[in-house]
Amino acid sequence: xxxxxxxxxxxxxxxxxxxxxxxxxxxxxxxxxxxxxxxxxxxxxxxxxxxxxxxxxxxxxxxxxxxxxxxxxxxxxxxxxxxxxxxxxxxxxxxxxxxxxxxxxxxxxxxxxxxxxxxxxxxxxxxxxxxxxxxxxxxxxxxxxxxxxxxxxxxxxxxxxxxxxxxxxxxxxxxxxxxxxxxxxxxxxxxxxxxxxxxxxxxxxxxxxxxxxxxxxxxxxxxxxxxxxxxxxxxxxxxxxxxxxxxxxxxxxxxxxxxxxxxxxxxxxxxxxxxxxxxxxxxxxxxxxxxxxxxxxxxxxxxxxxxxxxxxxxx
Amino acid sequence: xxxxxxxxxxxxxxxxxxxxxxxxxxxxxxxxxxxxxxxxxxxxxxxxxxxxxxxxxxxxxxxxxxxxxxxxxxxxxxxxxxxxxxxxxxxxxxxxxxxxxxxxxxxxxxxxxxxxxxxxxxxxxxxxxxxxxxxxxxxxxxxxxxxxxxxxxxxxxxxxxxxxxxxxxxxxxxxxxxxxxxxxxxxxxxxxxxxxxxxxxxxxxxxxxxxxxxxxxxxxxxxxxxxxxxxxxxxxxxxxxxxxxxxxxxxxxxxxxxxxxxxxxxxxxxxxxxxxxxxxxxxxxxxxxxxxxxxxxxxxxxxxxxxxxxxxxxxxxxxxxxxxxxxxxxxxxxxxxxxxxxxxxxxxxxxxxxxxxxxxxxxxxxxxxxxxxxxxxxxxxxxxxxxxxxxxxxxxxxxxxxxxxxxxxxxxxxxxxxxxxxxxxxxxxxxxx
Amino acid sequence: xxxxxxxxxxxxxxxxxxxxxxxxxxxxxxxxxxxxxxxxxxxxxxxxxxxxxxxxxxxxxxxxxxxxxxxxxxxxxxxxxxxxxxxxxxxxxxxxxxxxxxxxxxxxxxxxxxxxxxxxxxxxxxxxxxxxxxxxxxxxxxxxxxxxxxxxxxxxxxxxxxxxxxxxxxxxxxxxxxxxx
Numbered sequence: 063x064x065x066x067x068x069x070x071x072x073x074x075x076x077x078x079x080x081x082x083x084x085x086x087x088x089x090x091x092x093x094x095x096x097x098x099x100x101x102x103x104x105x106x107x108x109x110x111x112x113x114x115x116x117x118x119x120x121x122x123x124x125x126x127x128x129x130x131x132x133x134x135x136x137x138x139x140x141x142x143x144x145x146x147x148x149x150x151x152x153x154x155x156x157x158x159x160x161x162x163x164x165x166x167x168x169x170x171x172x173x174x175x176x177x178x179x180x181x182x183x184x185x186x187x188x189x190x191x192x193x194x195x196x197x198x199x200x201x202x203x204x205x206x207x208x209x210x211x212x213x214x215x216x217x218x219x220x221x222x223x224x225x226x227x228x229x230x231x232x233x234x235x236x237x238x239x240x241x242x243x244x245x246x247x248x249x250x251x252x253x254x255x256x257x258x259x260x261x262x263x264x265x266x267x268x269x270x271x272x273x274x275x276x277x278x279x280x281x282x283x284x285x286x287x288x289x290x291x292x293x294x295x296x297x298x299x300x301x302x303x304x305x306x307x308x309x310x311x312x313x314x315x316x317x318x319x320x321x322x323x324x325x326x327x328x329x330x331x332x333x334x335x336x337x338x339x340x341x342x343x344x345x346x347x348x349x350x351x352x353x354x355x356x357x358x359x360x361x362x363x364x365x366x367x368x369x370x371x372x373x374x375x376x377x
Numbered sequence: 378x379x380x381x382x383x384x385x386x387x388x389x390x391x392x393x394x395x396x397x398x399x400x401x402x403x404x405x406x407x408x409x410x411x412x413x414x415x416x417x418x419x420x421x422x423x424x425x426x427x428x429x430x431x432x433x434x435x436x437x438x439x440x441x442x443x444x445x446x447x448x449x450x451x452x453x454x455x456x457x458x459x460x461x462x463x464x465x466x467x468x469x470x471x472x473x474x475x476x477x478x479x480x481x482x483x484x485x486x487x488x489x490x491x492x493x494x495x496x497x498x499x500x501x502x503x504x505x506x507x508x509x510x511x512x513x514x515x516x517x518x519x520x521x522x523x524x525x526x527x528x529x530x531x532x533x534x535x536x537x538x539x540x541x542x543x544x545x546x547x548x549x550x551x552x553x554x555x556x557x558x559x560x561x562x563x564x565x566x567x568x569x570x571x572x573x574x575x576x577x578x579x580x581x582x583x584x585x586x587x588x589x590x591x592x593x594x595x596x597x598x599x600x601x602x603x604x605x606x607x608x609x610x611x612x613x614x615x616x617x618x619x620x621x622x623x624x625x626x627x628x629x630x631x632x633x634x635x636x637x638x639x640x641x642x643x644x645x646x647x648x649x650x651x652x653x654x655x656x657x658x659x660x661x662x663x664x665x666x667x668x669x670x671x672x673x674x675x676x677x678x679x680x681x682x683x684x685x686x687x688x689x690x691x692x693x694x695x696x697x698x699x700x701x702x703x704x705x706x707x708x709x710x711x712x713x714x715x716x717x718x719x720x721x722x723x724x725x726x727x728x729x730x731x732x733x734x735x736x737x738x739x740x741x742x743x744x745x746x747x748x749x750x751x752x753x754x755x756x757x758x759x760x761x762x763x764x765x766x767x768x769x770x771x772x773x774x775x776x777x778x779x780x781x782x783x784x785x786x787x788x789x790x791x792x793x794x795x796x797x798x799x800x801x802x803x804x805x806x807x808x809x810x
Numbered sequence: 811x812x813x814x815x816x817x818x819x820x821x822x823x824x825x826x827x828x829x830x831x832x833x834x835x836x837x838x839x840x841x842x843x844x845x846x847x848x849x850x851x852x853x854x855x856x857x858x859x860x861x862x863x864x865x866x867x868x869x870x871x872x873x874x875x876x877x878x879x880x881x882x883x884x885x886x887x888x889x890x891x892x893x894x895x896x897x898x899x900x901x902x903x904x905x906x907x908x909x910x911x912x913x914x915x916x917x918x919x920x921x922x923x924x925x926x927x928x929x930x931x932x933x934x935x936x937x938x939x940x941x942x943x944x945x946x947x948x949x950x951x952x953x954x955x956x957x958x959x960x961x962x963x964x965x966x967x968x969x970x971x972x973x974x975x976x977x978x979x980x981x982x983x984x985x986x987x988x989x990x991x
Contacts, residue, residue: 107567108567108735108777109734109735109736109777110735110736111735111737111775111776114775130774130775131774131775133777136567155771156771156775159737159771159775160737160771160775162771163736163737163739163740163744163771164736164740166740166744167740196760196764197744199744199747221736222734236873237873237875238873238874238875239875240875240876240878240879241562241733242878242879242882243733243882243883244545244562244731244733244882244883245728245729245730245731245732245739245742245743246728246731246733246739246740246742246743247733248733248739252875253874253875253882254860452835461943462941462943464902464903464904464940464941465941465945466943466945467943467944467945467946469943470943470944495835497833501943502844502848502884502886503886503898503943503952503982505848505955505982505983505987506955506956506957506987509985509987536833538833540841540844540845541845541848542844542884543844543847543848543884543885543887544884544886544887545883545884546941557844558841559838559840559841560840560844560870560880561840561843561876561879561880562879562880562883563883563884578835578838619945619946620946621904621945621946621948622904622908622945623907627945627947627948628946629946661903665902665903665941706945708903708904708907708945710907718906719903719906719907722901722902722903723902725901725902725940726903726940726941729885729940730940732883
């Protein structure tokens with residue numbers, strides 16, 4: 063076990079735990095925001111640099127601070143380590159820089175983006191970003207592509223988190239999409255017109271932190287905050303069958319995997335459950351799903367119906 | 378004239394052949410190493426020599442070698458980094474092209490020291506013809522019994538192969554190089570683990586620059602202690618310097634570390650002074666990544682001491698008034714050079730070479746290029762110089778690999794020492810936005 | 811998925827590919843991807859079509875996507891047709907400082923193309939590229955395996971004429987090369 067102190071909170075975690083996981087164990091504001099890390103995907107994280115923190119003391123054994131900020135999702139804790147997240151102005155400034163970099167070429171088309179309301183980049187920008195960008199050049203653009211009949215790729219919105227590539231590598235047999243080109247013209251693509259067709263490919267939609275990969279069967283059906291998330295299950299031979307249904311009235315508009323408080327899937331679901339079972343009668347309803355994240359999606363959460371969000375703000 | 382240990386025979390006709398190379402004393406280190414020394418003894422000699430990595434980072438080679446994990450039954454690899462791509466640097470190409478057997482000899486001796494049974498030389502794709510030269514030399518070495526099974530009748534066996542890249546500066550970063558050697562995109566790995574623990578194919582691996590491996594040959598021949606007497610302080614031995622830019626005699630020079638910078642630039646033995654009888658404005662002393670210094674600071678430190686060609690002297694004053702020896706890519710600029718335009722070529726380079734994995738480098742390098750371009754085109758905004766400064770600051774230290782730092786440092790130093798040149802390019806009528 | 815492959819490597823290329831594959835440990839033949847792509851580009855008209863890349867994938871027994879990802883990463887692989895002679899003209903600092911921009915302009919004027927373009931007869935492609943490690947002999951250009959260094963407009967003219975007279979495709983893998991070091 064290793065004892066680690068993050069922003070003044072001490073927690074004991076098993077050896078090999080990352081700083082991020084230790085911070086999540088403490089919870090609340092102490093946990094750094096993430097974009098490319100996903101707890102259920104091996105080798106994820108390290109790319110976006112959102113979760114960088116300052117290690118002010120390496121360990122009891124070697125108390126020297128680490129010379130650079132580190133990606134908390136890919137750095138293991140040491141016994142006696144001291145970490146600064148929100149308590150370090152250096153971290154907050156660097157993170158603000160990362161947010162600016164991530165948003166620089168992002169189209170900011172939230173009003174017409176299906177991800178709006180549950181978008182990690184929206185949350186990140188709201189919590190950590192500047193008021194405006196200093197990037198005054200034309201944003202880069204890509205063609206919009208269908209990758210199969212159920213998934214749309216809107217590359218302009220992509221932040222290259224590699225999560226969808228890891229889903230294809232780790233859940234699907236035979237990956238057909240990947241990252242093409244390099245540098246700031248890198249793009250997620252199948253290269254040649256190729257459909258992504260696999261029992262678990264739909265999970266790419268769930269792991270996409272932005273609106274780059276969206277569910278075509280849900281496209282423009284509703285703003286996500288007007289839907290009611292309900293936990294439900296069914297007997298499924300391919301997956302656990304445990305899902306979240308996003309209902310409007312009696313209609314099931316969308317089926318997704320269940321996500322934890324960090325917005326990361328608890329379990330993977332198959333395309334059969336996701337795309338082919340859009341009737342309430344297909345499912346055993348367990349009850350309302352509580353969304354912990356503080357984004358728009360929970361601000362207008364139905365459990366708070368009658369207690370409009372603005373009232374909270376007036377206090 | 379300083380000592381030469383590596384390319385003293387570069388003008389000898391036929392030196393690229395095994396026959397002539399051997400006549401000049403070649404492969405003595407292999408004889409000595411595999412027949413009379415233990416691997417540990419070789420590592421010890423390299424430690425004693427004080428040799429530091431010649432690719433740019435200057436990390437002590439003996440220490441790097443001693444970090445190599447040696448689990449039972451797991452292959453270990455030595456990979457030579459011949460992906461020389463740092464602008465201003467062409468010494469490895471010169472060495473490999475002129476005296477290919479020197480690198481091969483170094484690879485054999487070093488592989489024996491590290492217990493590698495298979496070693497690779499990863500060379501940048503643009504040097505395809507150099508790879509052919511190396512392959513011809515390797516064939517000769519196999520035929521002469523220096524490579525293959527039971528080298529020189531001992532029980533040590535080694536296979537050595539040349540692997541070509543295909544155009545990517547980032548593959549000079551050791552973990553990107555290993556990815557590329559595994560047939561993947563040249564994306565740097567997230568560390569730890571370091572290659573000494575998990576490198577090529579997940580096995581313990583040492584990655585060393587061409588010149589570093591070549592230097593092992595004289596070290597074993599003369600002994601680490603003797604080698605350490607050459608040079609100055611912790612900068613032991615000799616260094617190949619690639620000299621380019623506005624000088625009379627561009628080329629590759631082997632210098633004894635500690636040579637005064639002024640002598641290197643103005644002596645006819647080396648650069649031969651500034652071309653066209655002009656004055657010097659600035660120098661990039663160690664490849665495009667290191668801070669550019671104006672004439673007064675490259676010739677003398679801020680304390681007024683003569684600046685020497687050594688790791689310590691060139692970095693004296695930190696980044697405020699110093700630079701780095703880096704890869705030894707020494708670019709000289711005359712008085713008429715536009716520093717902003719030169720910086721723009723660097724910005725364009727790093728933008729082109731960013732792998733795109735992590736966001737500060739992927740987005741920041743292109744942004745800096747765009748701003749620099751607008752400045753040199755005369756459309757800069759009054760806030761642009763400060764913005765450039767701020768962007769480089771937010772890239773530096775926040776990326777997966779050192780390419781981010783390499784892209785940031787030239788920007789910071791150009792603004793630090795030549796801010797007036799940037800401001801002079803911004804139209805007076807421009808208004809802040 | 812991918813279309814059927816109608817092309818194949820020559821016997822000589824296949825032999826070379828198998829030799830390359832033998833350089834790596836058991837199961838690590840993907841390591842041969844970059845060298846094999848070079849061979850493929852040289853054999854199939856100087857560029858890598860989707861079909862050529864699918865062929866490489868089948869020879870190395872890897873997924874096509876792994877080939878596309880890699881081919882699109884490295885600047886020496888052409889993913890669209892190019893001229894017989896690709897002029898890679900370096901323009902980074904040392905070359906820029908010694909007149910690379912003028913050389914690029916001169917070639918462009920002479921061939922009536924801009925960087926990135928190919929002449930109508932399909933003979934030349936002009937590319938402005940980043941540092942090729944020839945800074946001490948700047949300005950320079952690479953064509954196929956050859957480095958042409960210390961360039962002047964006159965040297966460039968002579969070079970264009972000799973390539974025209976030869977009329978052959980130049981590849982990075984060529985065994986005949988010129989260099990002026």
